[in-house]
Amino acid sequence: MKPSLLVLIPLDGGSLADISASFDLIHAPTPTQRTEAIARHGETIRAVLTNGTTGLTAAEFDRLAQLEFVSALGAGYENIAVDHARARGIVLVNGAGANDDCVADHAFALLLAVVRDVPQRDLATRNGVWRDALPMRPTVSGKRLGVVGLGNIGEKVARRAAGFDLETGYHNRQPRIGATSRYFESVLALAHWSDYLIVATPGGASTRHLIDRAVLDALGPTGFLVNVARGSVVDTAALAAALKAGAIAGAGLDVYESEPHPPEALIALPNVVLTPHVAGTSPESIAATVRNFIDNATRHFAGEPVLTPI
Missing domain, CATH: 3.40.50.720 (NAD(P)-binding Rossmann-like Domain)
Incomplete structure (x- = not known):
């Protein structure tokens, strides 16, 4: 059974398809979808993919009882409740170097x-x-x-x-x-x-x-x-x-x-x-950041050390 993954950021169809090959994906890139997804699936979600701007709050961590892995797609992670996650032993990674x-x-x-x-x-x-x-x-x-x-x-x-x-x-x-x-x-x-x-x-x-x-x-x-x-x-x-x-x-x-x-x-x-916060986005950089996420998450769920820990 594939781990349940909540994706909180917009991604193109190709990226979502690549991620879906390894994870049971729940895509919730809008605030309304995010709230509904956590309410409906909070007890089963084991991983979250977000970014520094979108983040993940301490209150949301508390509603995700099975959460064990959180990734920021890019290098930034300023709006992820890092201390809260670490207190629970949740593995945190980012996309440092990919874009x-x-x-x-x-x-x-x-x-x-x-x-x-x-x-x-x-x-x-x-x-x-x-x-x-x-x-x-x-x-x-x-x-x-x-x-x-x-x-x-x-x-x-x-x-x-x-x-x-x-x-x-x-x-x-x-x-x-x-x-x-x-x-x-x-x-x-x-x-x-x-x-x-x-x-x-x-x-x-x-x-x-x-x-x-x-x-x-x-x-x-x-x-x-x-x-x-x-x-x-x-x-x-x-x-x-x-x-x-x-x-x-x-x-x-x-x-x-x-x-x-x-x-x-x-x-x-x-x-x-x-420009509208596009410095880190190109077909090449998005492919690299998604690949970095998949590699990190795959390693984590296989019991191996992650590549780019926070």
């Missing part, structure tokens, strides 16, 4: 788009505006790039920066052994040094509004911010005020505090580029 390249690629897509003003120049071209009527934009190469969070994704961002002849610095809670980028003991110091600041740190209470008005002021009127981490890391109100006042030059955001709704304070601003 890092995709996120790092997207970070640079946002950086290039906002520094070179690609969306506005595309619109101008469609409206018949020639280059002589447009202000020149900075060269991306040869500047200083600060990375907030030199984990797997941050390291890949730094490696891509080398191709643009960017000098790189970073901030973590502790220096990373073997890192070739310059370490800064605070985000504020990193922002003072940087021309560009890419945020790739985990979300959660410890990093909420880590990028605040002081950091934005330190980045300065020629500085650019990119966030591919979690919306909670950046103070949206402070960012909107800085963009409107010219305290920073621009921002590229794949994540924001109001998800899934667009950030009302930012959508009308010409110096911000927005």
Whole structure:
């Protein structure tokens, strides 16, 4: 008999079919479906697949009496009640490493788009505006790039920066052994040094509004911010005020505090580029994250160590 698995996130038909080969799947990607599935199947569910944004609450853990395995599809797990799970001995895993390249690629897509003003120049071209009527934009190469969070994704961002002849610095809670980028003991110091600041740190209470008005002021009127981490890391109100006042030059955001709704304070601003939390999604990355989940879950239910424990 296949283990019963509750999937709380949207997945395409191919991914669901791959998972169904090994698990008795209950797909509940909406809040209503989620509540109904837990009420109806809570006594039999042994595994849950979610993500950092969707999470799994302590109250939901308590309603899943047979639960023994929980996976976040991507790297983030900030809304999973981790301490509650560990107190019950539930195995926790994530998708660390499976979509890092995709996120790092997207970070640079946002950086290039906002520094070179690609969306506005595309619109101008469609409206018949020639280059002589447009202000020149900075060269991306040869500047200083600060990375907030030199984990797997941050390291890949730094490696891509080398191709643009960017000098790189970073901030973590502790220096990373073997890192070739310059370490800064605070985000504020990193922002003072940087021309560009890419945020790739985990979300959660410890990093909420880590990028605040002081950091934005330190980045300065020629500085650019990119966030591919979690919306909670950046103070949206402070960012909107800085963009409107010219305290920073621009921002590229794949994540924001109001998800899934667009950030009302930012959508009308010409110096911000927005994408709908898609940095980690591509056919290749989704296939890799689903495969990582299946491998972890299969190993767990076979009594073997998981590959990417939280």
